[in-house]
Amino acid sequence: MAWTEKILRVNLTQGTVTPEPLNMDWAMQYLGQRGLASKYLAAEIDPKCDPLSADNKLIMTTGPLTGTSASTAGRYSVVTKGPLTGAIACSNSGGFLGAELKNAGWDMIIFEGRAKSPVYLYVENETAEIRPADALWGRTVWETDAMLHRKHQDPLLRIATIGRAAEKGCLYAAIVNDLHRAAGRSGVGAVMASKNLKAVAVRGTRGVGNLKDPARFLQSTAAAKKLLAESGVTGKGLPTFGTQVLMNVINEVGALPTRNGSAVQFDGARDISGEAMREPRKTDHRPNLTTNAGCFACTIACGRISTVDRGHFTISNKPEYWGASGGLEYEAAWALGTDTGVSDLDALTYANFLCNEDGMDPISFGATVAAAMELYQIGALTKTDTGGLELNFGSAEALVRAAELTAKGEGFGLELGLGSKRLCAKYGHPEFSMTVKGQEFPAYDPRGIQGMGLTYATSNRGACHLRSYTVSSEILGLPVKTDPLATEGKAELVKTFQDVTAAVDSIGLCVFSTFAWSLADIAPQLDAACKGEWNAARLLEAGERIWNLEREFNNAAGFTKKDDTLPERMLKEPAGTGPAKGKVNNLAAMLPEYYKLRGWTEEGVPTAATRRRLGLGA
């Protein structure tokens, strides 16, 4: 079974909480988490609605394996219409909250409407209550977490909350759970804030069970864990260096977008890499990295827990930051560091703490600061505009100040909080915004990794690496090596990665497991646990169905073929150094083939035959 087959519907306007049965027909088609919640969202809201209005809904959702002992099975997603992009948004998070929600007996919570004043949702097994949160409003994620733990007298309460950034209108505000795990992208936190919903606190003690074939489940999950342990990436690279294992690798292949994408290699990369995080600092002889950490049930444990040097300028007079907390992942280190030209590891770590503490996406934040720095460099943005902030590339002081202002929603931070697309448009240089569909792209330059260009251009939630991580094939050679500079075969590669990822994101597992697992490794785990018959082909088909559902939502929201593109810089300014020197991203060579493979019209619309084939209706 693994689904609890129960949904909690929370109407914030009316102040009601109502349990209802999960639509199991849909679950058989869309699994859970990303896919199933997208189905609910598409069925329940007008795709043209204002994302920050009461008409939008916010769905917190687990997958069928969430809460089981399958490795990495602790994931949950937040699905809504995203305010940064206007597209469907699905942000996936680890930590422990998802499993707790499942343990409390719920597959999904659907929030609708808007509360009159701040509230939080308290869930203890079957009981769910909307409670006032006036005292929590205006508090950081960390303060809110502590206050709720104290209030409920329960150290094991798991909490997801927004920080001040969301409350102040930051469009890439995150929902942070367990202090430093985040449903980070696309501004799902801003939607939560628009609903006057501060936090969700969950305690579940019912357990996750009722497996279809328990013995087979234990057997298949054990075999799958062995694969993770034996893989060089999931068994060694990720636990040792975290995703930061990539900083030096991507720099070497010349695909590291630097100083707002004006270069593809960063001379400071070494200093902010996963390797550097492990080396004792010259100042206090302690490494930045304190330990690695696993999310619920994760046998990879790529998580970074870091400690900043107490003497570092960022925290020397702020003892509240002297303890360990969530450290830099690769994308964050890239956005906060490489993209802004800052190579001070502890400054990046501090900025990352702030992103966690007040709930904002470090990718969009860092990339927006990078864009602002380029505007500042050419004089389009001045000290008068920034309130005195000298936004020079490479300035750690500017980065951390910008982070503080954006986290609190003060001064120029309010403008930074709207993302680079709006900022660059306002200051007259839309070409400086490294975004697709309004969302900043992350740490892989499409000029040096061609497949990532198509990935960004076609991603349903705006530019993102987590929709089809072709880096795995193009750079790491998993499952097969392809040439990062070639465009041939990339349309098919991207499509396959997109569909596989959509399935994995809908099961409750972490996409990092796919460095070692194929769908053929995942299917037996799902099949042993769940109702229905699950094999790799069915999962792939479910993934494709989910992808098309999301695409149709976006089409209905008003997106067209012209939005499937990349920032001009990626298409016209050749890479200046490294293996990709002289290259631009050749999107035009990949996109039509991609549409064709998808079974879409030349305008990027799923054909009637495709819709029929996938059971999306005639």
Place this chain on the structure above:
Amino acid sequence: MLKSLHIEAEKCTGCLQCELACSYRGEGVFNPAKSRIRVFTFHDEGRFAPYTCTQCAEAWCLHVCPVEAIIDNPATGAKEVVAGRCVGCKVCTIACPFGTINYNQDRKIVHKCDMCGGDPECVKSCPTGAILFLDADQTGLSRMRKYAGQQIHS
């Protein structure tokens, strides 16, 4: 030679696989809330500490039980709860100075680590080797058991 659980906390990543395996064996569901082994998180210190019963020689849970519902398993050295005898009075839960015997509100009896009859699931499930099952004299267990007894007596 009796064996005992030996925990190398510095290897723990806090993934809770041990809690999942333990609760599955004890309750038939994956339910960390009902696990007999618990991982405590020291957030500010960046550290995790798996923690469970040391099966101490002066087992106060066993001695205070008014209905002999906790017995010593001579084969393993584990102090085991006899489900059919436990009346749920909870005296053991306040007597155990280590806090490792807990009341299970769903089953209305107490539960504690029984070392799975000599083949502990937590050990098998730990991906980093942070929980080991070793000969008692290798682990300093005899010292620890004595210490646990002394704390109460002296």
Place this chain on the structure above:
Amino acid sequence: MRHVILGAGPAGVSAAEIIRVTEPDAEIKLIGAEPEPPYSRMALPYLLSGRIDAAGTHLRKTPGHYAANRIEVIHDRATRVDPANHTLMLAANGNIRFDKLLIATGASPIIPALPGSDSEGVYPCWTLADARNIIARAKAGAKAVLIGAGFIGCILLEALVTRGVRLQVVEMADRMIPRMLDRTAAGLLRQWCESHGVAIHTSAKLSAIDQTAGRLAAQLENGRALKADLIIIAAGVRANTQFLQGSGIDIDTGALVNAHLHTSAEDIYAAGDVCQGRDFSTGQYDVHAIQPTAVEHGRLAALNMCGRNIAHQGSINMNVLDTLGLVSASFGQWDGGSDSAEFSDPAGYRYLNLQFQEDVLTGAQAVGLIEHVGILRGLIQSRLRLGKWQARLLHDPTRLMEAYIGASRNISFFSRV
């Protein structure tokens, strides 16, 4: 060597077993006043609720346990002790000589000397016989009045509600379990009971019991009369020391002992509810009348009877109670320290109160806490210096386990990279 143990409760039985292990050749006589095999009063509420049968209350479950351990169980009652002649007088079996004697005669319920308190249908709940009487009357829908909302009263409360009786509780003090819980905790408990349909009358004193035409009524001093089919008295207990009158053994609220649980008479020891033993927290000598102290006494007294010279560090007064699903507990000096932390969530029926002397935990009360509750005992008994962890506990007292592990393993800055 002949060891005679007077009293077959937890203290007596524990003592007999320890003596057997320590002195394999000793002669051991265990004398109990009731006709049953040694059983546990703690288990009576569960007999009352129907969860167990009489055998389920027995302290030891293995058939032939006492015989196998060469412990002679005698059902008899002591009438007098003659310390000078090392002799014990029994009601039925005459005189018994002892080398060492353990007095573990426990306590008896106090029945207030009020008009009608000996009526049919008025019982304490102290013995198996009492429990059987109560079971006979406590049918579903019957009206019951429980006199006393102390620890024992509250343990019975749940069993009675489980049997389906309509229950009213009368407590003399201004709150429930005044010796275990403070006002806040007791208030939560009362609210909980009332929300489960149990009427609680505090600051209410019984003045008489009426019995007219087979119908009972508890008359209160405030003039109210509570009709009942059954009245249960749980108004406290007193140590069973009457038979020691004239023996020369020093008695206060219980038999007085030194740190070795030795009474004022040579070769005579005391343990359990009858014993005024050392309190860990105060260093004073008090009757605790709780199971853990009884067992601790029994075991230590036995070792001392066998010539091991082991001083008692003292017992922590502590209790745990499950009232219709709400678990409350208290430990040590819960009613006062130099520093304290208190957190309550009345809506969630949770309360935690920690008392410290400097950075050492000395007392605690908890309502609604069921995980790792024993650590409160551990922290008090080990006198663990909490150091920086105290500040964290003052900030969030639910982080007890982290504080214990952190302080006992000296977890500070850590890196394993």
